Each structure stands twice: as structure tokens, then as C-alpha cells.
Amino acid sequence: MAEQTGGDPLFESHDPIFNRKELLHVGHVPDEDRIVGRDDEIQSVAAEVGAITRGDPPNNVMIYGKTGTGKSLISRHVATRAQDAARGNDIDCGVLYVDCSEANTETRTTRQLALNLKEQTDYQQNIPLRGVGTMEYYQHIWGILEACFDAVVVILDEIDKLDNSNILMQLSRAREAQKTDAYIGVIGISNKVQYRETLDERIDSSFGHRELFFHPYDASQLREIMRNREDAFQPDVLEDGTIELCAALAAKKHGDARKAIEILKEAGELARRTGSETVSEDHIQQAQEVAEINRIEELTSGATVHAKLALYALASCIITGDRETYKTREVYERYVGICELVATDPITENGLYRQLKEQAFLGVIESEKTGGGRSQGSYLLHRLVTDPKHIVKAVRRDASLEDLPTDDRLRETGPSTGNRDVDLTSFS
Ligand SMILES: Nc1ncnc2c1ncn2[C@@H]1O[C@H](COP(=O)(O)OP(=O)(O)O)[C@@H](O)[C@H]1O
Ligand SMILES: [Mg+2]
Structure with a gap:
């Protein structure tokens, strides 16, 4: 075990999980032989x-x-x-x-x-x-x-x-x-x-x-990047399959090496906090959720309150409904109800449409044009690229929006939360 005590036992570390944690720090510049792929x-x-x-x-x-x-x-x-x-x-x-x-x-x-x-x-x-x-x-x-x-x-x-x-x-x-x-x-x-x-x-x-x-890294490249830093952990602490899982999750979401390494580090910290002797796939899963919420928060940090409320509205539709995609009109109706909850004046439907388009640009949602049949004309369907509960959590981190219902609460109370006036039949 490489102990870095500076020669003074007072600073001896007995970290059961990490050996050289600095290898996982955001600003860390890896040596040449740790650059892969x-x-x-x-x-x-x-x-x-x-x-x-x-x-x-x-x-x-x-x-x-x-x-x-x-x-x-x-x-x-x-x-x-x-x-x-x-x-x-x-x-x-x-x-x-x-x-x-x-x-x-x-x-x-x-x-x-x-x-x-x-x-x-x-x-x-x-x-x-x-x-x-x-x-x-x-x-x-x-x-x-x-x-x-x-x-x-x-x-x-x-x-x-x-x-x-x-x-x-x-x-x-x-x-x-x-x-x-x-x-x-x-x-x-x-x-x-x-x-x-x-x-x-x-x-x-x-x-x-x-x-x-x-190009974004694929799973096998991410795996190799993380394998090359395995010595950030104490020997035998990483359970079999953890790096593979972490790489697979990161490759599926974004192929971002920084994020993959962050998840690995967060998983280690989680294991340490909970007194576990090893880092398991479960820790990786949980860490991935935290990382995803951070990512969404980062992406939306520059967005207006209305953009955040629009995202929250779409997440709320998905959580309480039985579909993955919703029309601009549906999101708007939900949004208006939510504005009432946080005592904010809603913007127009067209304004909200523009906010949604901007979010699509950031990669948080995907919008797709669909023909509604001859008589109805075409309309946009919006879907979230991430789990709606991550959106709810990320949006609630905005201090002015922390009173919005949690995802659990939305699930319990259904669409009525923040949506008193909307007729449910219009959602199908
Ligand atoms: N090929 C690689 N091998 C090892 N580590 C890598 C590799 N690519 C990225 N990383 C790690 O991911 C972090 C992010 O990479 P960076 O070069 O900052 O990405 P970008 O500038 O494209 O956002 C780096 O600090 C490094 O630790
Ligand atoms: Mg960079």
C-alpha cells in the first residue's frame, strides 16, 4: 500500500477504499502511459x-x-x-x-x-x-x-x-x-x-x-481509461464488473471520460460513507444517478426559470402519465399549473415552445415533428433524454424552485399536483 504521510504518522491515511484518489480528480492530468484510445x-x-x-x-x-x-x-x-x-x-x-x-x-x-x-x-x-x-x-x-x-x-x-x-x-x-x-x-x-x-x-x-x-469514447475505450487508473483504489476493493458497468453506462449516455471517472470516484466515496469494504455495481448505479443529476443541473444552469419549469412540466407529464412523449400543448398546460404552484406568471405557449427548442439544443430533450393526420396538421412531440426523476431533482436544486413536488410525491398524487385545471382526458 502506498501511504503518503509526508513522513508524519499524524497524517497517515487509513483509507480503506482509496489508495491514490488523486488519479480520479477532475483536474488530474494523467501520465503519458495512462492515455489510452x-x-x-x-x-x-x-x-x-x-x-x-x-x-x-x-x-x-x-x-x-x-x-x-x-x-x-x-x-x-x-x-x-x-x-x-x-x-x-x-x-x-x-x-x-x-x-x-x-x-x-x-x-x-x-x-x-x-x-x-x-x-x-x-x-x-x-x-x-x-x-x-x-x-x-x-x-x-x-x-x-x-x-x-x-x-x-x-x-x-x-x-x-x-x-x-x-x-x-x-x-x-x-x-x-x-x-x-x-x-x-x-x-x-x-x-x-x-x-x-x-x-x-x-x-x-x-x-x-x-x-x-x-468522437465520444465507446465502452471499451472508457473501460481501458478506467482500468489504467484502477490503482486509485486499494487492491481488491473494486468488485468484478464494476468498471465494465461504469463504462457501459457512460458510453450509453455520453461517452465522456471525465464523467465516467467521476462516477467511479463517487461510487468509491459512497462505499466509504456507508462503511462498505468494496465498491459494488450497486454503488456504481447510485453514483451514476448523482452524476446524471449534476449533469442536467450543469446543462440547465444558464437556463431561465421558465425553461426549468418547462422541463419540470415535461418530467411531470411523463411521471404521472403512461407515455414517453408529449405535445407542446400538453406540456404547456402542465406548465401553467406548475407556475401557479410557485406563484410565477406563465409565459405564452409560443414562448414556452421556444424554451423547449432551446432545451432540445442542449441535449436534455428531443423533439420530433409528427403528422397528426390530414385534418390536424403536424405537431411536435417532446421526450426527455434522461430519467424524469433526474430532471425533477436537478430543477428542485434551484433555490427558487425547491418547493416543487418531488418525483415520489408526483407519483403518489398523480397529475393533480400543480395541475388543478387540466382535464386529464386531453392527455391521451
Ligand atoms: N484518452 C484518455 N486516456 C486517459 N484519460 C483520459 C483520456 N481522455 C480523457 N481522459 C480523462 O478525462 C478528462 C477529460 O478529458 P479532457 O481532455 O479534459 O476532455 P475535453 O477537453 O474534450 O473536454 C481528462 O482530465 C482525463 O483525466
Ligand atoms: Mg477541455
């Missing part, structure tokens, strides 16, 4: 930026893919390896990483790039934290690159959160505009494939770039 992607990214290691100009590349498909991990991994290989060839290569979901303006991004560069060198000039504009940060960036680097890989993660794409043009034109002689290779990362179109509209050909698409 992304060999082709690693090769592809390396092929775009790799010229740097030979003193040649790299290609820019955009990576698209859903969350948890290894985009950030693989980008950093390849960039660091390129840097090492370049150094082996006596080429001074820097790696810069900016999370644009935090640095979401050009000024913030350039400031972080400048500060990041300064940290990696002995550049003496002061870089002000505030009170100066984008142009001044660019000056520092060009200055440091010119003085200290032959090449640099710039990773702009979650680039779709950036309010404009000028920085892509600045970086790709820097040499041409004689700002610096250093080669600059940009790796842009986006969770949204839709960003691709807006990018084309916003930039010109100077940011010539290749595109890569990372």
Missing part, C-alpha cells in the same frame, strides 16, 4: 504542429468534439512532446495554454499569453495587469517571442467562449507582418461543432487551418 488523434495533432520540432512552420488546427473526449488532454500532451522534441533539436519552443472560458475577451487572452510568456523567460519589462489595452499586450508577446523563442504552440481551449476571433488573425499574420520571426502554431479547441460555421464567417484565409473531430 487516442493514438490516432495524437498522431493527427502531432502531424499538424510537428513541423515546429524540425524548425519548419507548423499548421494551425481546430479540434472539435463533445466534452470529455480528450481534446484538452491530447492537445497539451502533444504540445509538450513537441516542445521536448524541439529542444532536442536546439529549437527554443514554448507552449502556451489559455482557457478562453475564463479569459473570454481578446484583452484577457492576450494578457494571459503575455504573462505566461514572461514566466517562461527572464523578460524584464513590467506587464501591467490592468489599465492597458490589447495592443500593449500584443507588443509584449511579440517582444518576448522575438527575444527568446524560435517557435511557440498556442493552445486556445474553449475558443468558442471568446467574444471575437481577432487573436487568430493576429497570431497567424505575425510573421508576415514582421512582428516576430518565431513560428506560431495555434491549436484551437471547441466543444461546439456549430462554432465551425461562425468561425468561417469571422476569419479570413490567413488563419489557414486543418480540422480534427474527436
